[in-house]
Amino acid sequence: MKEAAISIRNLKKSFKGHLSIGRIEALRGVDLNVPSSGIYGFIGPNGAGKTTTLKIITGLIFPDEGEVKIFGKPNSEFTARSNIGFLPESPYFYDYLTGEELVFFFGSLFKIPKKELKERTVSLLELVGLKGKEKLPLRKYSKGMLQRVGLAQALISDPELLILDEPMSGLDPIGRREIRDLILKLKKEGKTIFFSSHILADAEMICDEVGIIVKGKIVERGKLETLLGKEVRFWDISFRGAQVPLELSQKTVVSHEDLTMIRVDSEEEVETALLLLQSNKSKILSVIPHKASLEEIFLSSVEEGKNDKQN
Numbered sequence: 468m469k470e471a472a473i474s475i476r477n478l479k480k481s482f483k484g485h486l487s488i489g490r491i492e493a494l495r496g497v498d499l500n501v502p503s504s505g506i507y508g509f510i511g512p513n514g515a516g517k518t519t520t521l522k523i524i525t526g527l528i529f530p531d532e533g534e535v536k537i538f539g540k541p542n543s544e545f546t547a548r549s550n551i552g553f554l555p556e557s558p559y560f561y562d563y564l565t566g567e568e569l570v571f572f573f574g575s576l577f578k579i580p581k582k583e584l585k586e587r588t589v590s591l592l593e594l595v596g597l598k599g600k601e602k603l604p605l606r607k608y609s610k611g612m613l614q615r616v617g618l619a620q621a622l623i624s625d626p627e628l629l630i631l632d633e634p635m636s637g638l639d640p641i642g643r644r645e646i647r648d649l650i651l652k653l654k655k656e657g658k659t660i661f662f663s664s665h666i667l668a669d670a671e672m673i674c675d676e677v678g679i680i681v682k683g684k685i686v687e688r689g690k691l692e693t694l695l696g697k698e699v700r701f702w703d704i705s706f707r708g709a710q711v712p713l714e715l716s717q718k719t720v721v722s723h724e725d726l727t728m729i730r731v732d733s734e735e736e737v738e739t740a741l742l743l744l745q746s747n748k749s750k751i752l753s754v755i756p757h758k759a760s761l762e763e764i765f766l767s768s769v770e771e772g773k774n775d776k777q778n
């Protein structure tokens with residue numbers, strides 16, 4: 468198996484707060500393993516420690532404790548870091564540069580021959596959907612266009628790993644969708660994408676794996692299917708029958724003429740209900756399990772995080 472794209476062990480970081488608060492523990496022992504392919508969502512509410520983690524991975528700031536490896540190499544090594552493309556949270560762009568100039572400028576920081584750099588700039592701007600806008604100054608770009616040119620910038624050195632800090636926040640639904648589609652396209656091209664977000668719906672739609680961070684600690688991690696499949700909250704059973712068995716009348720959600728839907732909350736109850744319905748000759752139409760959404764998992768993790776803090 469290929470080495471993890473990012474492996475983080477016991478990362479700790481605190482900042483000096485205002486006089487009255489003392490130190491802020493931004494990261495309290497973060498462990499994370501990002502596989503070498505696919506899309507990994509690093510999710511958590513504001514202030515959870517996402518940006519701090521990303522800054523440490525990319526070498527912008529140093530941790531108090533812990534280590535980070537990129538494809539098996541310590542992130543202190545230049546070769547490890549040069550395999551990362553990074554889109555910061557609120558990119559500061561040179562307003563008067565055009566999109567083309569910006570991408571070219573960042574590319575020129577790498578040892579890419581000029582002709583190749585020119586070609587790459589053109590094809591990356593096309594990839595991110597900015598063809599025709601490359602000569603416009605960035606101050607005329609919308610937020611979504613800035614995020615896309617930022618992605619082109621992050622891709623200029625053809626890194627294996629892309630780290631994106633909140634790539635979808637502040638965008639309207641169309642802009643978010645464009646970024647989502649672009650991330651999916653990059654995955655297809657073989658890039659590993661690690662992005663942070665507090666927007667759950669976006670993460671839920673495209674991530675293969677997620678890690679949820681709350682107050683500087685990972686509270687949940689794993690493959691999305693496993694996380695989402697872990698908890699069935701309730702089952703809805705629909706059936707057609709002249710009479711609803713007495714035992715099930717309490718569970719009835721809707722009943723219209725001979726159609727009824729009941730809701731039960733355990734597998735045993737599903738079994739009991741089905742036996743009852745069979746014995747009174749009802750026709751079962753469907754049994755639908757309702758699993759937790761990422762949102763519910765997230766909210767319960769945030770609750771746990773709160774309790775954790777109090778203890």
Ligand SMILES: Nc1ncnc2c1ncn2[C@@H]1O[C@H](COP(=O)(O)OP(=O)(O)O)[C@@H](O)[C@H]1O
Binds near residue numbers: 482484491515
């Ligand atoms: N340079 C800094 N100085 C002081 N506190 C900071 C600094 N950077 C981050 N923090 C604090 O660390 C915590 C985590 O912040 P951050 O990593 O930006 O969270 P997120 O990106 O998840 O919103 C917050 O409480 C934030 O106020």
Ligand SMILES: [Mg+2]
Binds near residue numbers: 518
């Ligand atoms: Mg942040």
